[in-house]
Amino acid sequence: MTAVPPAAPDADPIPPAEPGTGTGSIRVTDQPARRKGRWRRFLTTGSLDIQSKLLVMLLGVSVLAALVIGAVGYVNGRNALQTAALNQVTSLRESRITELKRSFNQFTQTVVSQSRNASVIGATKAFTSGWDDLQDTPVSASDRSKVDGWYRDTFVPQLDARSGGTANPEQFAPTQDPQAYLQAKYTAPFDDYDKAIKQDDAGDGSSWSAAHAEYQPYFRQIVEAQGYEDLALMDTNGNVVYSAYAGADLGTNVEDGPYRDSNLATGYKEALQLTSSDDIVVTDFARYVPSLNVPTLWVMSPVGEDGKIIGVMAVQVPVDLINQVMTGDQHWAKDGLGDTGESYLVGDDDLMRSYPRQLLEHPKQYERDVVSAGTAPATAKRELQVKGSVLLQQVNTTPVTRALQGKTGTVVADDYRGKETLAAYAPLEVDGLRWVVVAQMDTSEAFAPINELTRNIGLALVGIIVLVSLLSLLLAQVFVRPIRRLQTAVNRVSAGEIGVEVRAKQGDEIGDLGLAFNDMSRSLKVKQDLLDDQRRQNDALLRTMMPDEVAKRYKQGDQTIAADHQDVAVVYADIIGFDDFARDLSAEESLALVNDVWRSFDDAAQRHGVERVRSTRSGYLASCGLSVPRVDNVRRVVDFTADAQAVIDRFNAQNGASIGLRAGIDTGEVTSGLVGKSSLIYDMWGDAVSLAFRVQGIAPTPGVFATQRVVDKLGDRNDLEEAGLVETQGGPQRVWKFVRSAR
Structure with missing residues (x-):
C-alpha cells in the first residue's frame, strides 16, 4: 500500500466545516499539540509515525556511524602510534x-694488528728471555718483605673495600722467584697502578729491566691512546712476563698460580690453541682479582714469529667501551x-x-x-x-x-x-x-x-553525536519510508542480488518509480540468466581445451600461463597407415573415424590417470604427473599405450584396416601452458616431449618405444628389446621397444 505523504511542516491541514456554521471556520492546531498526539499514539499503540521512526533511524545510524568511524580512527591511530613506538625501540x-x-671489530682488529707488530714480537722475546734469566736471580729478604707488605697494606685493603669481602694476603703471595723479584721492583713501590705504569726502569741492571726500559714507553702509549685497562704478555708456559700497569698479576702463572681460575687463564689456554696471529679470543666478563675484583673482559691474540707461537698478548677491555x-x-x-x-x-x-x-x-x-x-x-x-x-x-x-x-x-x-x-x-x-x-x-x-589520542577522539565523538542529533531532527521531516524501501532494493541489486522487487502500485510518483524498478529488476534477471547459461557453455568449452586449473587462471585474466613440472611421463603416439586406409573415404568419414580412435584413447587415458594434452589428425600427445603428481606415472603411461594398441587392434578388426600405433615414451622435466593470443592452444614442451616425439620415429614400424630413463623407472621387465640409440644433449641414449605378447 502506498504511504500517504505527511503534511507540510509549516502548516496544519484545514479541517472540514463544523455542522451549522455555513461555509465553515478555520481551526489551526499548534506544534506542541501534534507532538503530544504523537507520543499518545506511541503509548497506546506501541508505534511511532513515519517521521518519528525516521528520526530514530537517522539518529541510530548516524550515531553508530560516528562510533564506528571513531573506533576505526582510534584503532588505526593507536596502531600507528604503537607501530611508531615499536619502530623506535627496534631502531x-x-x-x-x-x-x-x-666497536668490537675495531678493537679486536687493533689488537690483532698490534700482536703482529715487530715491537710486540720483540718485546715478547725480550721479556721472556729476561724472565728466564731471573730464574737464577735470588730474591733478597728485603724484597720479599716489601712485596708481602704491599699485599698486606695496599692490595688486600683496596680489594676488600672494592669487593666488600675479607681476603687473606697469603693467598696472593708470589710462588716464583721471578715474580717476587719483579713485584718488588715494579709493583710494591707504588700504591696506585697509574703511578706504576709511568716507571720505565727500576735500575736493577737485569735484562728484564732493560727490556722494560726499551718497550714500556711504547706499551704505555698504546694503553693510554687506546684506553686499555691493562696489557699483558705471557710466554708459552703461562707466565705473565709483562704487565703494563705492573699489577698483582705480574709474574704469576695463569696455569697454576692464584688466578688459574680467572678468565685470563681460560682465554690464554684458548689462545695457545690458535694457529694464526690473525685469530683472537674474547672472554666474557668475569671478576678479576688483580683489578680489585672488577668485572673484566679480555681480548687475546697469539704472538708468532716464523710460523711459531712464542707467546700471547692480552688486552683488558674497558667497561666504558x-x-x-x-x-x-x-x-x-x-x-x-x-x-x-x-x-x-x-x-x-x-x-x-x-x-x-x-x-x-x-x-x-x-x-x-x-x-x-x-x-x-x-x-x-x-x-x-x-x-x-x-x-x-x-x-x-x-x-x-x-x-x-x-x-x-x-x-x-x-x-x-x-x-x-x-x-x-x-x-x-x-x-x-x-x-x-x-x-x-x-x-x-x-x-x-595513544592516551592523548583516546581523549581527543572521545571529545570529537561527543561533538559529532550532538551535531548529528540536530541534523537528524531536520532530515527526518524530508525522508519517507517508501523511498527508504526503494533505496534498500536498489542497494541489494547493486550488491549483486537479482530478482529484487518492491511492493508498489500506481497512484503517485513513488509508486510509479517502484513499478519501474520492478520492471528493471525483472529485465536484469532475464539478462543475468542468459549470461549464466552462456558462462556455463564457455566453461564447458574451456575444460575441453585445457585443464581446469589452467582454465581457472585464464578466466581470472592471467596473460601468461605456464608452469614447470619436474617428474612427468610423456607419450607421443602416431597412427601409421591411416592415410592409405582413408584414401577412398570422404573428409567427414575420415575425421569421424579419427575422432572415434581419439575418444577411445581418451577413455583409456582416463582409466590410467593419463591426461591428454593435444591431438591432431594423426598425433596424440599425453602425459601423466602433470596436473596431479604420481609416483607411478611411467607405469601408467606404459599401461595406457598397451590399451591404445588394443584400441587400434579393435579398429582394424571392425573396419578391415591395417593401421598401426607408433608411440614414444620419455620422462623428465616439461613445461605446460597456453600458447598464442587470439587463438589459444594448450600445449606442453620440453626435453621430455621432444625426446618422446623423436623416440616414436626411431623405427618405421609400429610399436611402443621408450627411453632408458623410462626403462630404469619400470624396473626389471622381460618384454623389452633394444631398438637403437637416439642422440640427446647429454649424449646418446638407448631406446627400447616393448614386445607385445602373442594373443
Missing part, C-alpha cells in the same frame, strides 16, 4: 647492535629516548653486561625499584657503591629469555625494575660472546600519545 636495538659490533655504545654516551634525551628509553646488554647467565640508565641518572630511585622487583637489597646497595651493575644485576625477564632462545622481536613485559615496558630484544653473537641486546621504554611514556 634503537638495531643501532646499538651495529655500533657494538663495529661497551657502556658508551649502549648508553649512547649517556645522551638518551638527545637520541629521542625521552625520560625512560634505554638499551642494555645481558649475558647468558642473566646478568647485566652494561649499566642501566636509571642507575646512572637516579641511583636512589633505581635501588628502590630493583629491590621492590626482587633484587636482593645487598646487591642493589653494592651496585650503588661501585656505580655499576655488570655481573650484579640479574635480568631474567621475558625479552631476555626469548633472546637467549635465539628469537628476535618486541614485547610488552615487566623489566628488571618491575616496570611495564615496551621492549625490543635480539640475541647478539660477537667474537664468540653470547649476549642479549634489549632496548626498552616504559609503556607509560611509549604509549602516552
